[in-house]
Amino acid sequence: MTAGSSANAVGATHAPPTALTIAGSDSGGGAGIQADLRTFFACGVHGMTAVTAVTVQNSLGVEDFAEIPANVVTAQIRAVTGDMGARAAKTGMLATAEIITAVAKTLGDVGIGRDTAVPFVVDPVAASMHGDPLLREEALEAIRTELLPRATLVTPNLDEVRLLTGIEVTDAASRGAATDALLALGPQWVLVKGGHDTGPRCVDLLSDGTTHVELDGPRHDTPHTHGGGDTLASAVTASLAKGADVPTAVREGKRFIERCVADAYPMGGGIGPVSPFWRLDTEA
Ligand code: PXL
Numbered sequence: 001m002t003a004g005s006s007a008n009a010v011g012a013t014h015a016p017p018t019a020l021t022i023a024g025s026d027s028g029g030g031a032g033i034q035a036d037l038r039t040f041f042a043c044g045v046h047g048m049t050a051v052t053a054v055t056v057q058n059s060l061g062v063e064d065f066a067e068i069p070a071n072v073v074t075a076q077i078r079a080v081t082g083d084m085g086a087r088a089a090k091t092g093m094l095a096t097a098e099i100i101t102a103v104a105k106t107l108g109d110v111g112i113g114r115d116t117a118v119p120f121v122v123d124p125v126a127a128s129m130h131g132d133p134l135l136r137e138e139a140l141e142a143i144r145t146e147l148l149p150r151a152t153l154v155t156p157n158l159d160e161v162r163l164l165t166g167i168e169v170t171d172a173a174s175r176g177a178a179t180d181a182l183l184a185l186g187p188q189w190v191l192v193k194g195g196h197d198t199g200p201r202c203v204d205l206l207s208d209g210t211t212h213v214e215l216d217g218p219r220h221d222t223p224h225t226h227g228g229g230d231t232l233a234s235a236v237t238a239s240l241a242k243g244a245d246v247p248t249a250v251r252e253g254k255r256f257i258e259r260c261v262a263d264a265y266p267m268g269g270g271i272g273p274v275s276p277f278w279r280l281d282t283e284a
Pocket of ligand 1: 026031229
């Protein structure tokens with residue numbers, strides 16, 4: 001029987017928007033691909049994945065990881081974009097320079113990235129919350145030179161800003177200098193996140209060099225923020241997949257992550273995950 005030929009066919013005739021995450025697996029389910037898919041679902045988007053690495057981890061940290069061969073990563077991207085199509089894409093943990101180079105080339109081939117119809121968010125994941133490395137040393141340069149020129153938006157925290165630009169953000173002037181240095185690497189928009197800063201507010205700065213948007217939100221007092229960066233970038237990607245422009249998508253993403261951090265739960269003996277459960281009508 002061919003698809004759709006049954007007299008008893010059921011199901012919706014329209015599909016939700018699609019979004020692709022190119023990222024690593026977190027066996028603890030708090031970050032990485034697992035956080036991305038959970039967020040896409042909570043935001044009403046069909047998630048597709050290109051897995052880059054498999055981490056061995058729990059709430060206490062990352063014990064090890066194995067990367068997926070670069071040709072298998074790019075084959076996943078081609079398989080889903082060629083058939084199902086992606087309305088937006090994001091990257092998380094990319095593990096090696098070889099994977100980054102291959103992903104950047106493939107995204108160009110399939111028409112994803114800045115100056116195309118398909119927005120592309122780079123979350124420049126370098127380390128876990130525990131400080132465990134998720135990116136090989138030499139891979140940062142590949143993010144700078146090959147991935148960022150293709151990005152619609154890059155979403156570094158303050159540690160990633162320092163790794164990418166060498167600039168330590170301590171005040172408004174150094175934050176402005178870091179934003180300029182990141183924009184010079186080629187992304188259309190930069191979101192410098194203030195989550196790793198201190199103080200009662202969590203202030204992020206979004207800029208494309210012309211438009212500057214300060215996003216101010218509460219800082220929730222919880223140790224359980226595992227997967228926070230992934231969840232924010234995925235929520236922004238989901239909004240982009242639904243057709244929002246970048247400033248709107250970032251505002252929606254920030255509102256989403258604020259609720260997820262407020263609802264974060266303890267799990268295991270270490271750092272628990274941020275929670276998108278607030279979006280579901282459930283007793284969970
Ligand atoms: O939150 C960053 C991150 C991304 N991807 C994977 C991770 C982590 C943090 O631990 O494990 C696979």
